[in-house]
Amino acid sequence: IFCLLAQEQEAKACPHLLQMFGAFSDDVDTYLVTELADGGDLFSFTANSRKPLVEEQVRSFTWQLLQAVQYLHERRIGHRDISLENALLSHGVVKVMDFGMACQTHAEDLALRYFRAVGKDMYRGPECYLPKESEVNVTAPDSARHGDVVFLPVANNCLAEVRLPSDAVPGTTCTAEIAGYTVPPLDVFSAGVCAFILRWQVPPWKLAHLSDRYFHFVHHSGPLGLET
Incomplete structure (x- = not known):
């Protein structure tokens, strides 16, 4: 990522990202040279x-x-x-x-989407705490449609983004797929x-x-x- 950012033209560089000037390595480690x-x-x-x-x-x-x-x-x-x-x-x-x-x-x-x-811990968003199961039972929200990705309470006190199945009916329980997070x-x-x-x-x-x-x-x- 540092290398990608270093390729930006100086006029487009963001003053609020630590700037990298170069990098070098030895047999063991790689070293980044950044601004102080x-x-x-x-x-x-x-x-x-x-x-x-x-x-x-x-x-x-x-x-x-x-x-x-x-x-x-x-x-x-x-x-x-x-x-x-x-x-x-x-x-x-x-x-x-x-x-x-x-x-x-x-x-x-x-x-x-990532999983x-x-x-x-204290900065991490709630959608990062995913249940171990790949599918969970949820109640489809009233405004949801089948195939929607919605943010809902699921098992083990988790809040997760789930993808509703094609047969989801608003207000009823369905089995949804854990969708990870953006x-x-x-x-x-x-x-x-x-x-x-x-x-x-x-x-x-x-x-x-x-x-x-x-x-x-x-x-x-x-x-x-x-x-x-």
């Missing part, structure tokens, strides 16, 4: 702040993270590990790094968790799974439930 970001990472910056970040800082850091995500998605690249730990600072500018989990988001106009859980929503979800931590200096949950009481509350009450 000596401000540490955003997680440490937030954790070491003596008082909460002001709204202007939170908005600026979040906007820069989203600019990096948008740049990648426009080039059909998904990061899959967006986190404060993977966002470095250089003179106040956010630099997203670590493309070890990155992947292609589309083939031609087809959104690619591997990636990223860090990457762009995953990156945006992770960026949202980053914004929450920047503002409140604590994560919203340990993991976005219905077994986590905090995520369970938000899932059932909606974001406005946090105000109660």
Whole structure:
């Protein structure tokens, strides 16, 4: 991914992605030469702040993270590990790094689907927690049609995207195929968790799974439930 990004013309380069200047290897390892970001990472910056970040800082850091995500998605690249730990600072500018989990988001106009859980627990989207079964019993939503991919609670406290069968009838139980997840929503979800931590200096949950009481509350009450 670094090599692909390095091929971009300088005028098109994203200022919020860590730039690679070159690479070399020996008999054991491969080394990447990147720009220096000596401000540490955003997680440490937030954790070491003596008082909460002001709204202007939170908005600026979040906007820069989203600019990096948008740049990648426009080039059909998904990061899959967006986190404060993977966002470095250089003179106040956010630099997203670590493309070890990155992947292609589309083939031609087809959104690619993945089935591997990636990223860090508290940033990982709920659709990453897939049940072991390839098929599950679900109730088809009232507005759904056969063949639709819908996001529903399934076995073992999981929330998953499933593909409804051809004989699915709204409001009735059917056997649906686990459909994995598409990457762009995953990156945006992770960026949202980053914004929450920047503002409140604590994560919203340990993991976005219905077994986590905090995520369970938000899932059932909606974001406005946090105000109660």
